[in-house]
Amino acid sequence: MFGDGGESPSRHELLSMVKKHSNLIGKTVVDEQDASDVEMDQTFWHDVLDLYFIGGRDSKQQQDDDLLFFVRKMGLHGYGFNDNLEGNSPYFVRRWAAKLDELVGESSVIVDWRRSLYLNLIAHTSYSVTVAICSHQTLQNHQSNQGTPLSPIYKILKTVYASPSRVNFHLDSRKEVETKPAYPDICFAVDDFDSTFDAVVLTDKDHCYCVLLNAVGGAAFPTEKPPPQDTNSPPKHNTDGPQTNKTKLTLFSGFVSYQMVREAYDAGKSGFGSLLPFGHSSGKTDRIYMKGPGGRGEVEVAVSGIADHSLDEFGPQSPLHISQGGFKIGAMVRKAASVAQVAAKNAYAVASSARNPDHAMVPLKCCLMSISLPWEHIAHDLLFKGGAPVNL
Structure with a gap:
């Protein structure tokens, strides 16, 4: 569908096509008459996914993982209508390979390519x-x-x-x-x-x-790669x-x-x-x-x-005073930043004067x-x- 032997669309161009044919996203009630013919065409979404996540892998950043997600088509009783192929999960996962059709194999018949494209777009965003x-x-x-x-x-x-x-x-x-x-x-x-x-x-x-x-x-x-500039003209500055x-x-x-x-x-x-x-x-x-x-x-x-440890500060083994040694401080006071500890102690000091304990201030992590x-x-x-x- 894409290229016809020519140059493949850029990721920006592919994303523009996806936006153009994403009228169904977010609608609770889907009327297929609202969708374009392309939006209902699984071949279109297959090809976009192939170009975006298979063919475009050489531009992947170092932190991107190489897992691809494929959403299963929904049957009359939800996901899992064809359990002989991929189990009953709503999706399955494959590790990246150079050819999409070989990667998916016979499971291709159960893939919802439109939803798979969106899921991979989400999963491969930071x-x-x-x-x-x-x-x-x-x-x-x-x-x-x-x-x-x-x-x-x-x-x-x-x-x-x-x-x-x-x-x-x-x-x-x-x-x-x-x-x-x-x-x-x-x-x-x-x-x-x-x-x-x-x-x-x-x-x-x-x-x-x-x-x-x-x-x-x-x-x-x-x-997006900047458009080529005419070397004979002065450089253009961003005025926006x-x-x-x-x-x-x-x-x-x-x-x-x-x-x-x-x-x-x-x-x-x-x-x-x-x-x-x-x-x-x-x-x-x-x-x-x-x-x-x-x-x-x-x-x-x-x-x-x-926990309120304000009464412990006068003791010889107060967790507020001990910073080193053999005492298991972590067992007495759950690790917290010093600022939070001081604030919690001050809050308890104020709360202790309250007559109604139900309204006492309790620091919450x-x-x-x-x-x-x-x-x-x-x-x-x-x-x-x-x-x-x-x-x-």
């Missing part, structure tokens, strides 16, 4: 997640006036990867215990969540827990300010107040309504599920209260475990979303 503690007042000021700076009290930036599978973590052992398909959701998991976000502690009732997911490069951001190509895109942004996290942590049962439905697991750490703005996406967070979003939301934003990204 992402970062920002977790921050912000003042509620600062967030309100920013929402009312976008020009107001949004300066976090504390933040952590972490590289994450898009996957059509989900990892279930065992909170008491901090080890992944099961991996299962998540598709049509895409999961961005943080395997080392406990150590990565150890210092993210809400220590004030004005604190808010903020999560941002940004796409920052990779397959959805092909590098920053480059027009997207280099960063916010896919998810949301925050919750300390009070909302505290109520979930205390209750251990449904109490957030539609905004933050959550689950409760036994033990000292609660697994809380937070719905994104407008019900879009889901954030999984491990929340634990920081919030460790982001994963973010999940439907693939169609991600694909739509990668292709069409404009505007400046959210920066923290």
Whole structure:
């Protein structure tokens, strides 16, 4: 379909074709009359995937992996109508090879090439997640006036990867215990969540827990080669300010107040309504599920209260005083940043004077475990979303 013996389209040209024929993305009710003939043509999507991820592999960045994902066609009873070929998972995986048809083999008959193209576009794009503690007042000021700076009290930036599978973590052992398909959701998991976000502690009732997911490069951001210039004419300067190509895109942004996290942590049962439905697991750490703005996406967070060791500071073996030696400090105080420890201690000192213990301030450590979003939301934003990204 492409080239007819001539030069193959560039990645920018291919992406423009994909945008042109992506009218069905994001629609809950699909009317095939709304789709172009090309959009329903599996051969078109097969060829685009072949050119973009097989033929274009020599332009892959060093950090890209060489796995390709293939979504199975849906039968009358969902995925898995042809179990003799590839099992009952909604997708299967192959390692890159020079020829697409040889790579897929006889499984080609069960591949939905359109959805496979989108899934690979998502999987081969680079992402970062920002977790921050912000003042509620600062967030309100920013929402009312976008020009107001949004300066976090504390933040952590972490590289994450898009996957059509989900990892279930065992909170008491901090080890992944099961991996299962998540598709049509895409999961961005943080395997080392406990150590990565150890210092993210809400220590004030004005604190808010903020999560941002940004796409920052990779397959959805092909590098465009500048057009050749006439050597006899003076060089052209960019008069449009920053480059027009997207280099960063916010896919998810949301925050919750300390009070909302505290109520979930205390209750251990449904109490957030539609905004933050959550689950409760036994033990000292609660697994809380937070719905994104407008019900879009889901954030999984491990929340634990920081123990009050303020009374220990006068003891000869106080964990606040011991920095070295044979004492198992980690068993007495869970590792936390010194700033968070001091803030937690001060918060307890204030809370101890409160008459009603139910309103006492309890420092809460919030460790982001994963973010999940439907693939169609991600694909739509990668292709069409404009505007400046959210920066923290």
